[in-house]
């Protein structure tokens with residue numbers, strides 16, 4: 001069984017839909033930016049905080065979870081600048097809580113959805129958090145005999161701007177970004193990477209989906225993306241509009 005933390009969000013909910021074709025899925029999400037209605041009815045949904053170690057322990061005790069996919073993060077640049085304490089707590093602290101419980105409950109497989117952000121001074125805080133989380137994952141997998149995969153892809157800061165109401169400005173801001181993918185392709189890459197993780201072929205592996213020519217991504221995951229900025233933005237826009245209650 002797969003546990004998807006942050007599975008009520010934009011990328012996570014698409015991955016959940018694909019995973020449900022293969023087997024049971026538990027979604028754990030605090031609905032801070034996600035939507036209950038975006039979670040397929042076939043999934044078991046549990047509302048809760050990533051930092052709640054007791055709740056996570058209950059989940060690992062109740063369900064035979066053998067792998068976790070981690071999407072539960074806060075990602076707004078402006079919010080992070082205004083309230084860095086919350087961002088460190090939610091992103092770094094939340095991930096540490098998850099890893100601690102996984103280690104204690106002997107759940108060995110974890111995949112992290114991580115982001116590469118457009119280079120600007122403002123994004124350093126968020127990019128630094130992403131790097132720290134990736135390093136935590138790598139250190140845990142190496143020290144505690146776990147398997148970890150990081151999937152990096154371009155953070156569409158544009159997507160967040162778009163849901164606040166100006167998709168046109170966003171499109172022009174992001175057209176230089178060749179790494180964005182349509183969300184279905186990104187979701188497929190997560191499923192391929194999970195299959196590799198479950199086959200036990202990886203101890204720790206990082207894939208950069210933005211580098212579409214990367215041989216290890218294509219060969220090991222048998223996955224290749226078409227670049228399409230507009231589709232990704234459109235996907236995000238439609239997802240947020242359709243998921244509103």
Ligand SMILES: NC(=O)c1ccc[n+]([C@@H]2O[C@H](COP(=O)([O-])OP(=O)(O)OC[C@H]3O[C@@H](n4cnc5c(N)ncnc54)[C@H](O)[C@@H]3O)[C@@H](O)[C@H]2O)c1
Pocket residue numbers: 005006007008009010011012028029030031032033034035048049050051070071072073074075090094113114115116152153154155156157159
């Ligand atoms: N959307 C993109 O373009 C993109 C690109 C690269 C990487 N990513 C990464 O993928 C992940 C998900 O991104 P998204 O666009 O789907 O964002 P999103 O905001 O739609 O999804 C995040 C989900 O996590 C949940 N969440 C947040 N904090 C939580 C907590 N403390 N406890 C429980 N649940 C919590 C939210 O409610 C939401 O459902 C992020 O880590 C992001 O950096 C996204």
